[in-house]
Amino acid sequence: MSTHVVSPWRAPLIAVEHHWTWYRRNWRATVISNFLQPVLFLLAMGVGFGSQVREGEATGGHPYLVYLAPALLVITAVQNAVFESTWAVFSAFKWQRTYLAAVATPITPAQVLHGQLLWIALRLVTGTAVFLLIAVALGAISSPMAVLAVPFAALAGMAFSAPAVAFTATREKPDSFNAIFRFLVMPMTLFTGGFFPLSQLPAWIHPLAWLTPVWHGIELARGATFGTLRLLPALGHVAYLSALVALGVLLGRRYFRRRLAV
Template sequence: MAAEAVAVRRGTGQVLSPVRATLLVVEGLWIWYRRNWRSTVISSVLQPVLYLVALGIGFGSQVRPSEVTLGLPYAQYLAPALLVSAALQTASFESTYPILSAFKWQRTYLGITATPITAGQLVAGQLTWIAARLAFSSIAFLLVAGLLGALTGPGVALSLVFAVLTAMAFAAPVVAYAATIDSEGQQFNVIFRFIVMPMTLFAGTFFPVEQLPAWVRPFAWVTPLWHGTEISRDAAFGTLRLWPTAGHLAYLLALLAVGVHLARRNYLRRLAL
């Protein structure tokens, strides 16, 4: 009924189903991306591959397989964690400046919601698109990692799912926050410098969290990246256990649900007619 009221108020007489509206938003974003994808290759694909080569293979050649690396070469230990970290870093960009731009600079959201597509459907389409972007870049990373011999088996396919979920658990709340910003985006630097970067360094990507001082570990445990890294490695190495995995997934899904709820609320407020 709410969608019908919006359509009638806009004088179109057309009502779009939620799925159809979501796919239309994704289609519009895809049309733009297929013309501009080259600008994102370095940050979303090449950069994590360089990390894998430099740290996993270069530095990793000096790291002997041990209990710390679960008995694996360092490149294989690093790859599933770097998959999650790279997805989260890509999500941090996709959920900040593009959102602000669509509200303030390009104002594409205003054009979209001038159609029968509602603000709630717009949120669904935007988040679906971010998830698709993360899946594309993660698959590209895995293909290169496979060529470099950094993968241990078919379990990495499940690691990819966990990587996308982890990144979306971070992206959805950031999208919600970005929908409240009306400045030139300086606030986003705080996210990159004081949230994303510390997570990348201290949430277990490059070494086990147990190697950190005891007082630092709780800060790592509350990050989505630590939860994603743990289940990504377990999936890749075939060591998934029911209850730890359920706990990690519950935490990530809760973050995602809260983020989606807040994003929908903030979009509705900002795009209210």
């Protein structure tokens, strides 16, 4: 490894430039999963299924499409974070070996991690921003404060992504990634208050939902969109999500160094 040092601010930007160079040539491959699929799901659930749901206490007095949209914003961010934090990272370790190429330069394993996480965060912000614009066009979101749901959704996605990237750095085979989606992401999608109030579920599920980044993100996004966000609860949600990101970064730095240091 070279003895030269790259600025800790410049190195992640170099990594982002690398990802962007690839993405601007291959973005069409991500349109369906990142943009079209969430919109179709919003239409199917919000308009199709939602036409059978009456406005009432369960939806906070809102039409079901309006009730669902900010939650789906968060769910979409977390689901998009799954692939970016598992298969894409594993490929950079094992198949394409781009991380090994990076650390052959003055860039350190920690800087490789920081660049990867910065790229994922940018992808989540842009993806949720596009989804928000489409939801506004469909009449699902009208409040100008809903713009805050974009960083809240991205933060929830990163709260899942950072630990997932650290976990991926420990894997020699991708066998466990399908289990992550099946046993973590799907339950977080269905049982954290996105499609129906958490209060309608058995009480023993509530603490499990509170541990998930999806629930905290939904509370923040809905609170911003509906104008019900209170300062202290919001700070609690943000602090919890930020702590998950910090934990993922700390573990990721350790595992990236263990795997890439030569």
